[in-house]
Amino acid sequence: MNPLSPQQVRDLARFVALTRDRELNCSECRDAAGELAERRLAGLPLDTTLERVEHHLQLCPECTEEFRALERVLREST
Amino acid sequence: MPPPEPGLPLDWPESLRAADNGAAIVVLRTHLAVRLRVALSDRTDVSEAQIEDFVQESILRVLSQLDRYAGRSRFLTWATSVAINVAFTELRKKRWQDVSLDALVEAGRHLTEEPLAEEAPSGGDEERTRLLESLREAIALHLTERQRAAIAGELQGLPFDQVVSLLGTNRNAAYKLLHDARLALRRHLIAGGTSAETIRTVFAP
Numbered sequence: 103m104n105p106l107s108p109q110q111v112r113d114l115a116r117f118v119a120l121t122r123d124r125e126l127n128c129s130e131c132r133d134a135a136g137e138l139a140e141r142r143l144a145g146l147p148l149d150t151t152l153e154r155v156e157h158h159l160q161l162c163p164e165c166t167e168e169f170r171a172l173e174r175v176l177r178e179s180t
Numbered sequence: 181m182p183p184p185e186p187g188l189p190l191d192w193p194e195s196l197r198a199a200d201n202g203a204a205i206v207v208l209r210t211h212l213a214v215r216l217r218v219a220l221s222d223r224t225d226v227s228e229a230q231i232e233d234f235v236q237e238s239i240l241r242v243l244s245q246l247d248r249y250a251g252r253s254r255f256l257t258w259a260t261s262v263a264i265n266v267a268f269t270e271l272r273k274k275r276w277q278d279v280s281l282d283a284l285v286e287a288g289r290h291l292t293e294e295p296l297a298e299e300a301p302s303g304g305d306e307e308r309t310r311l312l313e314s315l316r317e318a319i320a321l322h323l324t325e326r327q328r329a330a331i332a333g334e335l336q337g338l339p340f341d342q343v344v345s346l347l348g349t350n351r352n353a354a355y356k357l358l359h360d361a362r363l364a365l366r367r368h369l370i371a372g373g374t375s376a377e378t379i380r381t382v383f384a385p
């Protein structure tokens with residue numbers, strides 16, 4: 103494997119800066135992702151749980167990839 | 181809200197839990213097939229047969245995980261998120277790289293050996309350079325070999341399931357490993373006299 107690229111170093115620094123004592127894991131994030139996507143689409147306010155889902159998305163590229171796909175589906179289904 | 185189509189189950193989770201859930205499954209299948217096609221529409225590497233497989237697998241997953249649906253979104257939204265996870269997890273497997281655990285551990289060790297370099301650090305970024313050096317130090321001092329390996333894999337874009345598999349663990353344990361590592365690194369920076377606020381400003385502007 104290669105040494106880290108500048109972008110990967112930036113990612114590492116960002117992850118360390120944004121981490122919190124309590125974080126959701128991927129399956130907890132997925133459980134609430136549907137609600138977050140619906141409320142964002144409707145422009146509704148987010149509660150603490152959904153704010154924690156957003157936080158997980160900032161740290162997890164795979165959940166982010168899936169969340170974007172879900173948002174697209176919801177946008178195109180309404 | 182428009183009236184439900186004839187034949188559309190009104191109460192999704194219950195109609196799927198029922199012994200005679202055949203009709204509900206047919207409707208679910210139709211919806212998931214349409215929705216997965218939208219979700220995957222920008223991917224050129226997915227065949228029609230694969231989408232059919234994803235839909236089939238998604239239905240099984242939805243049925244086995246009905247208890248996870250808490251009713252806080254529409255049922256179909258939740259089922260779609262399950263289906264997207266099924267499809268993307270499978271598609272990521274194609275991106276698995278030919279990497280051994282030894283190579284991953286080696287990559288983790290690299291993190292401690294050389295400065296965490298960024299492109300042409302500008303003169304004004306002394307704080308950032310100092311913090312990055314402190315971060316490298318913390319990786320060497322406070323992380324286990326497995327944590328370093330997991331971080332290296334994550335940063336290099338290995339699918340998370342591959343990192344999990346190489347480490348011989350499960351997703352939740354691997355996530356905790358990474359989370360504990362990030363916390364340890366942050367604690368080291370804070371112990372060195374940098375406030376959480378400064379770390380955020382410098383590293384996550």
Ligand SMILES: [Zn+2]
Pocket residue numbers: 127128129131158162164165166
């Ligand atoms: Zn995640």
